[in-house]
Amino acid sequence: IPAMPEIDFTKFGEVEVVPMTKIQKITAFNMHRNWLNIPAVTQFDDADITELEAFRKGLKAEAEKRGVKLTPLPFLLKACAAALRAEPTFNVSITADGESLVKKDYVNIGIAADTPNGLMVPVIRDVDKKGLWQLAEEANAIIKKARDGKLTPADMQGGCFTISSLGAMGGNGFTPIVNAPEVAILGVSKAQMKPIWNGKDFEPRNMLPLALSYDHRAINGADCGRFFTYLVSVIADVRRLLL
Numbered sequence: 366i367p368a369m370p371e372i373d374f375t376k377f378g379e380v381e382v383v384p385m386t387k388i389q390k391i392t393a394f395n396m397h398r399n400w401l402n403i404p405a406v407t408q409f410d411d412a413d414i415t416e417l418e419a420f421r422k423g424l425k426a427e428a429e430k431r432g433v434k435l436t437p438l439p440f441l442l443k444a445c446a447a448a449l450r451a452e453p454t455f456n457v458s459i460t461a462d463g464e465s466l467v468k469k470d471y472v473n474i475g476i477a478a479d480t481p482n483g484l485m486v487p488v489i490r491d492v493d494k495k496g497l498w499q500l501a502e503e504a505n506a507i508i509k510k511a512r513d514g515k516l517t518p519a520d521m522q523g524g525c526f527t528i529s530s531l532g533a534m535g536g537n538g539f540t541p542i543v544n545a546p547e548v549a550i551l552g553v554s555k556a557q558m559k560p561i562w563n564g565k566d567f568e569p570r571n572m573l574p575l576a577l578s579y580d581h582r583a584i585n586g587a588d589c590g591r592f593f594t595y596l597v598s599v600i601a602d603v604r605r606l607l608l
């Protein structure tokens with residue numbers, strides 16, 4: 366690819382040149398590698414989290430008693446794990462030679478976390494086998510470990526899928542970069558009350574904007590349609606996770 370030209374920024378004003386940290390360099394390398402290697406498509410949808418939020422708020426006292434911070438994230442982990450089981454085309458990796466697909470019979474999900482050292486993606490293991498409280502506890506603990514700069518390489522390996530949530534910060538949507546060797550990533554933006562047509566009236570509903578980027582070498586649009594429709598349906602009605 367064409368090289369970037371070197372520019373003398375001092376010609377335009379005062380500047381400071383700061384070397385990138387090791388983690389910034391690793392992130393830059395991985396992003397660039399993934400951007401160049403993966404023909405990615407991003408599909409968008411909104412999930413209705415009105416009932417999920419009512420359920421979550423109803424669990425607040427219990428969460429406090431348990432000493433756990435219960436955000437929408439563990440619900441999303443649970444819903445994504447169910448979608449990865451329902452649509453296993455998403456739970457694969459492409460071998461380095463591009464000749465085979467590795468189909469996985471485990472469901473580990475990474476969480477993109479903003480830390481003082483930069484972007485880290487710790488992985489929660491066997492998400493499909495864990496309940497909400499355990500997922501909330503593990504997410505709280507691994508995010509703290511990431512922010513304390515204490516993650517080990519093993520904490521960041523073995524992911525099948527990543528959730529990148531910028532929901533607490535805002536924005537309508539963004540197109541996340543697939544975190545190879547995974548083949549898909551979910552970008553979560555800020556939930557907002559919106560008027561939704563119920564066939565008779567506009568009803569105020571709490572809508573969560575989601576963006577699903579996937580590697581089009583492993584996943585086709587129809588696979589994504591099935592995965593995303595299922596994912597949005599279980600987020601909208603978490604009772605479906607029992608089915």
Ligand code: CAO
Pocket residue numbers: 435436437438476477478479480484508529530531532533541542553554555556557573
């Ligand atoms: N919409 C509205 N509010 C949301 C929300 C959403 N989608 N997601 C979270 N919130 C709320 C939470 O409920 C919480 O509020 P309450 O305390 O009232 O419940 C508040 O925002 C703060 O949440 P949080 O950020 O502490 O926790 P989280 O579980 O949502 O997220 C983590 C954890 C690690 C994903 C997040 O802190 C983070 O680091 N995100 C950045 C990820 C990132 O950098 N991605 C980009 C990667 S590619 O460049």
